[in-house]
Amino acid sequence: MPRLLLFAPLALFAVLILFLWKGLSIDPRELPSALIDKSFPAFKVESLLAPERKLTMADLVGKPVLVNVWATWCPSCRKEHNQLLRIAQQNKIAIIGLNYKDNRAAATKWLVELGNPYQFNIYDESGMLGLDLGVYGAPETYLLDAQGIIRFRHVGVVTEQTWQELQTIMQSWENQ
């Protein structure tokens, strides 16, 4: 027994290494959303391209949607734009834009120049809807189910890999 006890420090060291190793692969900038499995916050905000139209929660429910938070001041948003266009082409899910703390003229120009993957855009100029949603920096992408419940949040550029991940979640709903 005492001889086995001599290995205790080694065992402790191994446990420590395990935790530190795990820590290396965690991105501290990626925060869990506090709104997972909760309803998308209620809102009544203008549409970006049709200012006279007031968008509300009713526009998001009925079928699953992707809500993509973007802005023209956000370089990563430009990076993910082509991927969003590809997703829109596949017609598997509607993408709703949440134009976050942006300028209407610049945002409109952006959509004209780069293409418009969004069904419509919520024009959150003050950033208050973003605040209710727990947005801390664009781009962010939320997957909502047909009831408007937030099921998944992705922070950062949407890549092909992210899209695969999203599709897996959507498929698990169809199987239910």
Next chain:
Amino acid sequence: MLRFFIFLTLISFNSAYASIDTYEFKDADKQARFHELVADLRCPKCQNQNLADSNSAIAQDLRQKVYEMLGAEKSNIEIVDYMVARYGDFVLYEPRFNGQNAILWLGPFVLLIVGLAIVIYLTRQRSKKVINTTVESIELDKQQKQRLQKVLNKGKK
């Protein structure tokens, strides 16, 4: 040249002031609470700064929100709950006790108790050993006692 330098300093002062937003408070109590709250709430974007220190857009929005909520006579708890509901426990620089972080709160005490238990166990073991050895040396059988007596008597002669 001198004028140019004065111009430069004026410009730099301007930009330094521009980044500080000004809030006006009705009473000193609210002002104190505001400073306390923005010092204890963490900026979600620039992670190692509190709301007071950060210049990011989101920190400005959150400061504004804190100010508005103070104006609306909300309590500190209501304001903090509002932030946690949106940004999670992450925004708290003074974390709350909950199931997820229980091990961090209680772990040190558990380790302390375990350590104390080990120390007590080891010291007891050791004192037992000492007692045992003294008892053994006292318990001599008849032959040993006689020998001891002989040895002791030798010295007397």
